[in-house]
Amino acid sequence: MRKLRLSPLGGVKRRLNGVNEGLHALQRLTSTSHAIQACVKNEEHKDLLFAMLQMGLWVSVDSRKSCIENTEKYLNAVRPAKLDNLVRIGGKMDGGYVMLPPPPIVKLTTKGSLSRRF
Incomplete structure (x- = not known):
């Protein structure tokens, strides 16, 4: 069986490719980072984007007007529907994609009714 000779430059090439x-x-x-600094006006959004980079x-x-308009169209298309039988969970800036039925309204008749259940 014939031995294969490895090129001595193979390791150097791999290291250079890594660099x-x-x-x-x-x-x-x-x-x-430069694009975020130059294009993103909202400081909170900048902080979030820089944190994402660090992770x-x-x-x-992409701050082109056409890109911004297309992004807004897309977000409006996938925005959750407003439904009376569901309550949106979350904050104003999270997208609002989690919606649950509201909890049932519990009417208590007397103060002592709670203590008897526990």
């Missing part, structure tokens, strides 16, 4: 990938990731982070999540900032 190159690291540089590309750093360039992406830097350009995204290693992909963030894309």
